[in-house]
Amino acid sequence: MNKQGDTTSFRAHKHAHCVTSALQAAESLCAQKKLRLTPVRRRVLEVLLERHRAMGAYDVLDRLRAEGFGSQPPVAYRALDFWVGAGLVHKVQKLNAFVACTHPSSGHQPVFMICRGCDTVAEGTADPADSAVERAASAAGFRIETTVREVEGLCPKCQKATPQ
């Protein structure tokens, strides 16, 4: 069972390039923030970047296990949590799955577009200052720390494939 899909933002792109550049970005981030870029953590980020899809924690764990890392759930969850904390991996709540960030700029607000036709997950960005969510929260006096924005529907390709 693997309902997680591609994250290609509905476009072709140079995948090899985005993997290496994302890894470099991770390295400099860790150096800068004095975070430890350990083998498990590095491998988890690589797997997510290579796979280029939303992956369940147990999918990631299978990879780690096969490569001689620890084989129990906490191994995967800890590395995933590390990257989520660092902002280089996002959790797609609706899928209970994790995806490497494709817009690794600080302070961005990801919007995940989940296609129910092909299970692709594309990451877009929303302007935080110009958003109904922020307005609703500030109207209530609520101080936002994290935001979840996910939409489900049909990507351009699947709209053509399915008539209605």
Place this chain on the structure above:
Amino acid sequence: MNKQGDTTSFRAHKHAHCVTSALQAAESLCAQKKLRLTPVRRRVLEVLLERHRAMGAYDVLDRLRAEGFGSQPPVAYRALDFWVGAGLVHKVQKLNAFVACTHPSSGHQPVFMICRGCDTVAEGTADPADSAVERAASAAGFRIETTVREVEGLCPKCQKATPQ
């Protein structure tokens, strides 16, 4: 363990009134859309309304079991899915929990504000036409069917309680 919280929208309100009026709204909706308002379903909605919090499916199930309804998970999940489909219950993805809708007007776009201090879940609304999420999606040619908007942070009370 019960991390789910209140849904009072951070204000006092007339709770007894909102329960009965929400039930009436449910009755007319079911009559109008020819949905079957069965005992389990009614009871599940009542429980969510009375409790006035985000509840896990198993919390709801415990109530049903204690009242002589079926005791297995599908009993709760089916009734919850029924109401989610009808739009009178929402799932809070970040909590894996369900909450009765407090803005039962058709076509609204809920925004859930989850306080990490007191576990309260308040439902606000966002203008669907005026949103960064919709803009990001339409820029990508994505056709939205459902939207998840959730924020986590501190409610007004908890902001005062915790200095930083």
Place this chain on the structure above:
DNA sequence: AATGATATGTTATACTATTACATTTTCAAA
């Protein structure tokens, strides 16, 4: 080298959700 903090590995368990199938209830057509 000693020490304290951080990270890893494992066991066990808790929590969330669905599949599959038997039974009952409902509703409408004959």
Place this chain on the structure above:
DNA sequence: TTTGAAAATGTAATAGTATAACATATCATT
């Protein structure tokens, strides 16, 4: 009003997701 199909319920079994607790190992300083 019977009856037959569809919908709803009940249960058992299992799948999928996540964390607590604790032992061991590694790292970054003294």
